[in-house]
Amino acid sequence: MKPEPLRTFGRKLLKRSRILRFAAKQALRLTERPTLVVYPGFVAGGKLTMLGRVLEDEGVFDAPHSNSVIRNLWLTFKRYETDEIGGARIAWRGLGRSGEAVSDTNGYFRVEVEGFAAAEADGPWAPIDFTLETAAGYRFDAVRVEGQARLVSPRARxxxxxxxxxxxxxxxxxxxxxxxxxxxxxxxxxxxxxxxxxxxxxxxxxxxxxxxxxxxxxxxxxxxxxxxxxxxxxxxxxxxxxxxxxxxxxxxxxxxxxxxxxxxxxxxxxxxxxxxxxxxxxxxxxxxxxxxxxxxxxxxxxxxxxxxxxxxxxxxxxxxxxxxxxxxxxxxxxxxxxxxxxxxxxxxxxxxxxxxxxxxxxxxxxxxxxxxxxxxxxxxxxxxxxxx
Known part of the structure; x- marks a missing residue:
């Protein structure tokens, strides 16, 4: 099988397995509360680009340092074996603007908005606030995260x-x-x-x-x-x-x-x-x-x-x-x-x-x-x- 058809088949199989896994976790009441992961973004050419992800919070991202090999292996497994939440609605606000985004089947959401040219002179970083508003099948208290967008000074050489x-x-x-x-x-x-x-x-x-x-x-x-x-x-x-x-x-x-x-x-x-x-x-x-x-x-x-x-x-x-x-x-x-x-x-x-x-x-x-x-x-x- 050629690489591209193989990738397509793999994605479909992965998507199906996620649907079945989520249904099983819901039936057994094993779902965790959602969390937001927001990656550092940037403003370039007046365009704000931010990327984030909605996942089940399994205690990986804020886990304290440990010298236990078994503990680290378990946390590493959970870090890569993520439970993504698709279809979640996220509100964002920053740099005098606001909007919404929706997570895809892999839990990712993206903000790409034009019209921020003047902001690039204010750097180096601007806070962008994100709030998880809805996630079908989950009950949760307010989830808010502050992301950061890199602004590049006109004086950058x-x-x-x-x-x-x-x-x-x-x-x-x-x-x-x-x-x-x-x-x-x-x-x-x-x-x-x-x-x-x-x-x-x-x-x-x-x-x-x-x-x-x-x-x-x-x-x-x-x-x-x-x-x-x-x-x-x-x-x-x-x-x-x-x-x-x-x-x-x-x-x-x-x-x-x-x-x-x-x-x-x-x-x-x-x-x-x-x-x-x-x-x-x-x-x-x-x-x-x-x-x-x-x-x-x-x-x-x-x-x-x-x-x-x-x-x-x-x-x-x-x-x-x-x-x-x-x-x-x-x-x-x-x-x-x-x-x-x-x-x-x-x-x-x-x-x-x-x-x-x-x-x-x-x-x-x-x-x-x-x-x-x-x-x-x-x-x-x-x-x-x-x-x-």
Whole structure:
């Protein structure tokens, strides 16, 4: 069977199984109260874009950090085995406007509204309030959540597009066993940031309008099921928050399991460059998920729009030069500077020398790396699990 018919069959089967599961849960009175999950959105070209989801609240998103392997495995299972609520009505209000949205069969709802051009000068973030009004088959008290929309200042000089796994956060995504060891830890406390990331990203984002003048967007093949963990992780590690364009497992679970990255990242990068036609971008990724190839293709498709490409080298020491180096040479041949390293030292040096970051950026990154080197807990053979 060809891939597309197989996907269509899979979606129909999944939809049918959800209907039957919901009917069984209702009959047995096992449904949980609904909750709203709202992802960070943005205003671009006067258009507000927000995405959210209506799910049964199974205590996953606010679960405290635990070192129990069994507890974490259970929470991880529930994080991916979500009970979506379709047909729910959600009211929203923000930036002087209001409206309604309806969740689809996967529980997702989307707000896309034009006419917010003036708001882009007010940044960096605007609160958008969401209220769950109806959800057929459920009884619940008021459910209200405040979402955030990224507003980009007219004084922004450029934007940043960054991967997440093995770029800012140590996941071992290039090795399945390492990746799953961390994915099954259901809290941001169980994840480690690469040293220098916080200082470097802060330096890139800072500008005339304040510390978040230049926007950062996170384009990753990770599923949206991990969005809240990433958001809390960034807040804890002082890494600038930005809209996260992650993958929907409902649309392409097979592609995620088979670790296909190209299609999703290509589409999201193209979308951002189209949404912000007046911004040029710095692209940051790693050597483990074909980011160099993805970015080379983006530079080719969008001449003049990319300022620099930085790749974090997570390959084993002693590896032979290969595809990553070849793709970076290809990027440089198109006139875009690149760096490749196990730390962000060279990236910070380049940003400082080219005026993309303020003087002292490299020293700050070096300081953060040195401080991390002094700690007892190191990644070692497997990533460290940080104790509370």
């Amino acid at each position: 450029f934007g940043i597009i960054s991967d997440i796994d093995d770029t800012i956060i140590h996941t071992g995504a290039f090795k399945m066993l390492r990746h799953w060891r961390i994915v099954t830890a259901n809290s941001p406390e169980a994840r480690a940031a690469f040293p220098g990331v916080s200082r470097f990203y802060q330096a890139l984002c800072a500008g005339e309008a304040g510390p978040e003048t230049n926007p950062v967007f996170y384009v990753s093949s990770s599923p949206r099921n991990l969005s809240d963990i990433f958001e809390r992780f960034m807040a804890q590690k002082a890494i600038p928050l930005g809209p996260m364009l992650l993958r929907s497992l409902s649309d392409d679970a097979l592609g995620w399991l088979l670790r296909r990255h190209r299609g999703h990242k290509d589409v999201m990068i193209d979308k951002l460059l189209a949404d912000y036609p007046n911004l040029r971008f710095v692209l940051i990724g790693d050597s483990g998920q074909k980011d160099a190839s993805v970015y080379a293709a983006a530079v080719e498709r969008h001449p003049g729009r990319v300022l620099a490409v930085h790749i974090h080298d997570v390959r084993p020491k002693g590896h032979a030069a290969g595809i990553v180096e070849a793709e970076l040479k290809r990027i440089e041949a198109m006139g875009v500077p690149t760096t490749l390293g196990r730390t962000l030292r060279d990236a910070a040096r380049h940003a400082e020398e080219t005026g993309l970051a303020a003087a002292g950026t490299r020293a700050g990154v070096e300081e953060e790396i040195a401080a991390e080197d002094e700690k007892r807990e190191r990644f070692g053979r497997f990533p460290v699990i940080v104790q509370p």
